[in-house]
Amino acid sequence: xxxxxxxxxxxxxxxxxxxxxxxxxxxxxxxxxxxxxxxxxxxxxxxxxxxxxxxxxxxxxxxxxxxxxxxxxxxxxxxxxxxxxxxxxxxxxxxxxxxxxxxxxxxxxxxxxxxxxxxxxxxxxxxxxxxxxxxxxxxxxxxxxxxxxxxxxxxxxxxxxxxxxxxxxxxxxxxxxxxxxxxxxxxxxxxxxxxxxxxxxxxxxxxxxxxxxxxxxxxxxxxxxxxxxxxxxxxxxxxxxxxxxxxxxxxxxxxxxxxxxxxxxxxxxxxxxxxxxxxxxxxxxxxxxxxxxxxxxxxxxxxxxxxxxxxxxxxxxxxxxxxxxxxxxxxxxxxxxxxxxxxxxxxx
Numbered sequence: 001x002x003x004x005x006x007x008x009x010x011x012x013x014x015x016x017x018x019x020x021x022x023x024x025x026x027x028x029x030x031x032x033x034x035x036x037x038x039x040x041x042x043x044x045x046x047x048x049x050x051x052x053x054x055x056x057x058x059x060x061x062x063x064x065x066x067x068x069x070x071x072x073x074x075x076x077x078x079x080x081x082x083x084x085x086x087x088x089x090x091x092x093x094x095x096x097x098x099x100x101x102x103x104x105x106x107x108x109x110x111x112x113x114x115x116x117x118x119x120x121x122x123x124x125x126x127x128x129x130x131x132x133x134x135x136x137x138x139x140x141x142x143x144x145x146x147x148x149x150x151x152x153x154x155x156x157x158x159x160x161x162x163x164x165x166x167x168x169x170x171x172x173x174x175x176x177x178x179x180x181x182x183x184x185x186x187x188x189x190x191x192x193x194x195x196x197x198x199x200x201x202x203x204x205x206x207x208x209x210x211x212x213x214x215x216x217x218x219x220x221x222x223x224x225x226x227x228x229x230x231x232x233x234x235x236x237x238x239x240x241x242x243x244x245x246x247x248x249x250x251x252x253x254x255x256x257x258x259x260x261x262x263x264x265x266x267x268x269x270x271x272x273x274x275x276x277x278x279x280x281x282x283x284x285x286x287x288x289x290x291x292x293x294x295x296x297x298x299x300x301x302x303x304x305x306x307x308x309x310x311x312x313x314x315x316x317x318x319x320x321x322x323x324x325x326x327x328x329x330x331x332x333x334x335x336x337x338x339x340x341x342x343x344x345x346x347x348x
Contacts, residue, residue: 001309001336001337001338002336002337002338002339002340002342003334003335003336004116004119004121004308004309004334004335004336004337004342004343004346005121005308005332005333005334005335005343005345005346006121006122006123006138006293006306006308006332006333006343006345007121007122007123007331007332007345008123008124008125008328008330008331008332008333009022009025009122009123009124009125009126009139010124010125010126010322010327010328011124011125011126011127012126012127012129013128013129014067014128014129014130015064015065015067015068015071015128015130015131015132016067016068016070016071017071018068018071018126018128019067019068019069019070019071019072019073019074019075020071020072020074020075021071021075022068022071022072022075022142023071023072023073023074023075023076024075026072026075026076026142027075027076029345030344030345030346030347031120031121031122031142031344031345032076032086034344034345034348035086035344038117038118038344051080051081051084054084054088054090054091057090057197058088058090061178061182061192061196062131062132062178062181062182063131064128064130064131064132064181065143065174065177065178065181067130068087068143069083069084069087069088069143070083072087072142072143086141086142087141087142087143088143088174089141089143089144089170089171089173089174089175089177090169090170090171090174090199091168091169091171091199092141092171092199098111098113098114098159098160098232098233098249098282098284098288098289098290098291099111099112099113099114099157099158099159099160099232099233100113100159100231100232100252100253100256100273100280101157101159101205101230101231101232102229102230102256102260102269102272102273103205103207103213103229103230104229104266104269105211105212106211106266106298106299106300107266107269107296107297107298107299108155108157108205108207108213108295108296108297108299109266109269109270109272109273109294109295109296110147110157110205110273110294110295110296111273111274111280111281111282111291111293111294112138112146112147112157112291112292112293112294112295113282113284113288113289113290113291113292114288114289114290114292115285115286115288115290116285116290116292116337116339116341116342116343117341117342117343117344118344119292119343119344120138120139120140120141120142120343120344120345121343121344121345121346122138122139122142122345123137123138123139123306123333124136124137124138124139124145125317125319125322125328127151127322127323128181132181132182133150133151133152133154133180133181133182133183133184134150134151134319134323135148135149135150135151135177135180135181136148136149136150136304136317136319136322137149137176137180137295137304138293138295138306139173140173141173141174143174143177144171144172144173144174144176144177145173145176145177145180146158146173146176147176147295147297148176148180148297149180149297149299149302149304149319150180150181150183150184151302151319151323152184152185152208152209153208153209153299153300153302154179154180154183154184154185154186154188154189154206154207154208154299155206155207155208155297155299156176156179156180156189156204156205156206157176157204157205157295158172158175158176158202158203158204158205159202159203159205159231159232159233160172160200160201160202160233161200161201161202161203161217161219161233161234161235161241161242161243162200162201162241162242162243163200163201164201164243165220165221166199166200166220167197167198167199167220167221168197168199168220169196169197169198169199169200169220170196170197170198170199171199171200172200172202172204175193175196175198175202175204176204178192178196179192179193179204179206185208185209185210186206186207186208186210186212186213186214189204189206189216190206190214190216190225193216193218193223194216194223194225197220198218198219198220198223199220200219200220201217201218201219201220201235201238201241202218203215203216203217203218203231203233203235204216204218205228205231207297207299208299209299209300211299211300212227213227213228213229214226214227214228215227215228215231215236217235217236217237217238217241219238219241221241222238222241224237224238225237230253230256230257230260231253232249232250232252232253232256233249233252234246234249234250234253252280255278255279255280256272256273256280259272259278259279259280260272266296266298269296270294270296270305270314273294274291274294274307274310274311274312274314275310275311276310276311281294281310281311283310283337283338285337285338285339290337290338290339291309291310292308292309292337293306293307293308293309293335294306294307294314296314301320302318302319302320302323303316303317303318303319303320304316304317304319305317306333307333307335308333308334308335308336308337309335309336309337312335315330315333317330
């Protein structure tokens with residue numbers, strides 16, 4: 001077992017200032033040089049079609065994100081075209097991943113399954129003072145969010161379905177950020193997910209303080225919505241969009257449903273996902289399907305749990321207290337994985 005960690009990032013201020021702050025941090029980080037090495041062999045596939053197109057489309061959904069990217073570019077002394085490529089979350093290649101989600105009326109618990117060497121190792125608290133809602137959650141490609149919760153109690157996680165027949169559009173982590181930062185409840189989130197262009201096919205699972213969860217099945221061609229409290233890596237409504245091999249994801253969905261029947265409280269529901277004995281936590285890291293983190297969000301209480309690796313007690317964050325002005329004293333969240341290659345924020 002090797003030790004891994006996520007750095008905790010906290011900021012209150014404008015999007016431009018947040019971008020500049022993150023850019024200053026990235027100067028002393030291994031994230032960008034390690035990412036450049038990883039992307040070297042596929043540079044021709046993960047770039048924005050053109051900056052003008054990106055500015056037009058991001059301005060429609062969140063002009064503030066554009067300000068954040070400008071701040072990043074200024075701090076890093078980087079041309080905007082490259083900043084859009086690295087941080088824009090539009091028309092980029094995305095590594096396949098697994099993921100499993102279970103919701104109750106009071107919480108969402110989520111396993112993020114992917115390839116550790118692409119994991120960024122940043123857990124963020126951000127409260128904008130210009131536009132949008134405050135959000136807590138792990139980041140991806142700096143500006144995007146893997147899962148998270150906003151100050152209104154809207155919770156979001158996403159699950160990969162496939163990337164065949166991709167289209168011009170936003171990738172999952174930027175869509176997650178836009179949902180959390182611009183939507184107050186599940187109705188607003190559904191409306192945005194129906195309107196926004198999708199690069200790949202993903203399910204977005206949303207829950208708010210009213211306690212009803214929805215799965216939004218989204219592809220570049222269609223979007224469908226269903227009420228559900230379990231989601232893995234296949235669609236139920238957009239069946240034509242599914243991959244041919246669905247045995248593992250359907251079995252994992254069934255296992256979650258069976259195992260969670262016996263969970264009588266949030267901690268037991270968390271253990272069902274995080275303890276390998278229950279058959280949901282995965283160590284298939286080389287196949288980009290190993291569990292890296294488990295998140296739990298409580299939309300009514302505005303609390304969040306987070307853990308890296310298997311069978312650990314979670315770090316508990318009180319997002320409401322942070323919103324009231326308290327500072328989180330945790331600097332890093334540490335855990336262990338059965339894998340030798342580090343996150344991109346770590347030494348090789």
